[in-house]
Amino acid sequence: MEPLITEGIKVSVEVFFQDEYSKPLADQYVFSYRVTIKNESNKTVQLISRHWYIQDASGGNREVKGEGVVGKQPILDPGDSHQYVSWCPLNTTVGKMYGTYQMMDIESGDLFDVRIPEFRMAASFVLN
Numbered sequence: 001m002e003p004l005i006t007e008g009i010k011v012s013v014e015v016f017f018q019d020e021y022s023k024p025l026a027d028q029y030v031f032s033y034r035v036t037i038k039n040e041s042n043k044t045v046q047l048i049s050r051h052w053y054i055q056d057a058s059g060g061n062r063e064v065k066g067e068g069v070v071g072k073q074p075i076l077d078p079g080d081s082h083q084y085v086s087w088c089p090l091n092t093t094v095g096k097m098y099g100t101y102q103m104m105d106i107e108s109g110d111l112f113d114v115r116i117p118e119f120r121m122a123a124s125f126v127l128n
Contacts, residue, residue: 008041039076057092
């Protein structure tokens with residue numbers, strides 16, 4: 001997955017299939033993902049909220065909105081980065097996610113959206 005940079009904020013994602021938490025006979029597939037957000041701009045910013053779009057292979061779509069990421073609203077000075085791990089259950093062996101973070105320029109108070117790159121989730125046995 002290629003990272004995306006929006007207004008100097010770089011977002012990259014790594015995905016991992018969680019075999020030990022998945023139940024294929026019940027159509028439950030669990031994925032974790034590690035997001036790295038790096039402030040490559042010259043301003044201090046704060047992550048305010050997230051907005052995810054999640055799609056599975058059967059055409060199911062859902063949206064997830066909320067404050068911060070895993071209970072935090074990190075402030076990133078220029079050059080700082082923040083990394084977190086979260087998870088997503090699907091009813092199919094493959095799917096994808098993408099979305100935006102709403103960020104705030106600490107100095108001006110201006111809000112802006114940072115794109116989260118689309119990434120694919122696939123159960124490890126599907127790739128073989």
